[in-house]
Amino acid sequence: METIRIAHLYYDLMNLYGENGNLRVLIHHLEKQNLKVITHFLTLDDEIDFQKYDFFYIGCGNEESFQLALKDLFKYKNEIKKSIQQNKFFLVTGNALNLFGKYYIKLNGKEIECLDILDLDSEEIDFRIVGEQVFKFSSLKNVIIGFQNRNSVLHNVNVPHLFEVKNGSGYLPKSNFEGIHTNHFYGTYLLGPILPRNPHFTEYLVKEIMTMMNLPYKKTTDKFETKAYQEYIKNMVKE
């Protein structure tokens, strides 16, 4: 049996909005592919060996958690860069995306140096962008649904986007693009349970993982995920 190793980074700091759901669903679907899934929950003061893992997840946190995670991540800056280049998987949700840019500019104008792995800047804003979102992902026919609740925007983005905005907010409230997609780095301002709510996106990720591992993908079914998605589209999304 092949093994995949997942690291949930800063699980006890960057976990504002039910984001544990993403890992639960991912693990479940990988196990259905007959993979052995090993998941490690890692945080401050742990020694993180990025070479040991195939998939990294990091969720969103409040201002203080963000700063603590950022400070800790600096130790691994080159490791992370290398891992992205090696095509390892990164799923990054909510304001965790800001960690990977060049600078995070605070409301008071203070520039906080970030990991400088992605060519973009983030900026704190004095209002919150809150609402349901509908996006298009170029590799999928079905739209992506989710929620945003954030107080930052992206500027100077020189990396490919992940989603096209159909209804909701992108880098800036009125931008057409949202999220970052480079190699297997998937970063988005969507927060909370993205994978539980988007079975097609989960399937896409699992397929990509299987391809990377040179293993055949088996089509599987789920009990309620697809139904929940369809209900939401039927009730809430105006085509």
Next chain:
Amino acid sequence: MMFQIFVNKLISFGCKVMHKNGTVLPGTFSYNIRQNILEKIKYPKYVIGVTGSSGKGTTTNLIAHILKSNGYDVVYNEFGSNGIRGITTTILNNCTIFGRFKHDILLLELDEKHLHLAFRKNKMTHLVITNITRDQPARNGSIDLVYKAIFDALDGSTKLIINADDPGLMKAQLSYPGEIVTYGIEKTIDSYIKPTTNNIDNAYCPNCHKKLHYNFYHYGHIGSYFCKNCDFKRGTPNFVGKNVDLKKQTMKINTILVKLNKDILYEAYSTIAAFALTSTIGITKEEIVHGLNEDIMPPKRGNTYQIKNKKITLLESKNENALSYYQSLKYIIDQNFKKSVVLGFDNVSRRYKFNDISWLWDVEFELLNNSNIDKIFCIGRFKYDVANRLIYANIDPKKIVLIEEISDILNIIMKETKYNIFTMVCFDMTTILKQQIMEAQNGNN
């Protein structure tokens, strides 16, 4: 000012005559005419606020009851309108036309985000803060923003009465310039040593940012914690609740045995908060005991109904507050008989249109993985999301029943389960269920 107070009273009177809920509308007019109206009021010696993510209504009612049962002259927003407009209504209706508050004690249940609007210039004499937990994130953002909203409204002149079991509140001791009184509850038979989820807020010491350690947890991040690296700890609160016995509905506060109105932990928290506050403002132990143990607060009208051989209990669905939701589930599980549960909602919130269902993944639905649970019915627009979450809580899919047809829901449930029923659904669906229960009861007679 005279005009506003007059208008406020007039509209309140109008609402009364027309049998309308007049707890918000009058204040809306008065507040909209001039927003600083509350600054002009001559307040009484005691202005007490009660705020927090959960338990503020119960705590306020209990404080009011203790005071009233001992003959104190207290006015409070008893219908729970805790926003700035509801507060304005309560205050202005109890003033003379010249703006002097007519009673000895003003007691207010306060929305965390409205504190600063109600007390811009004048400050409360006392503020009880029950806890700060994940709650309505679409409106509140995260818990640190709620903390900030509360403390931005304070200047140190207000004496705080806080729940020491919440490290996110105890951090006030590091920076709040005023006096702080603390209360907390010792280990109970339900306490646990290892956290059951990874979604613990305030996992790190607010002082030195090292991971907090716990002697025990009550639920979520509420418990007895300490930092190994610095002095930050829960320690021994000023008011300690011991020997909590939910079956007997009793607890000891310091050395005094008190009765609990309900067999659920949050009642113990409300009781000790009310005890701490009333003690702090000089109410004697005898008077408090009289209010808690002798002149017992009449219980709220029950929400349990009997149809044929089944009892149906209607509980409120605590959407968007994972820890309150958890406690309701715990209450259901703790009832020592076999039962079925109905879960669901059409809209996440009654306050806003956003449907953020992230919180479903913060609720420990794993509790329902229990042999005393017969069926779990999922209803409403998000029934598949709820059912999906249950699957990931390892609940046997055979136990999960999805109901499409709300108009016949009671009949379906009655047919599908032999056992007593607990419902935890949104307000609108509770109303529909109540109607169906009434019809069924009338049909039986």
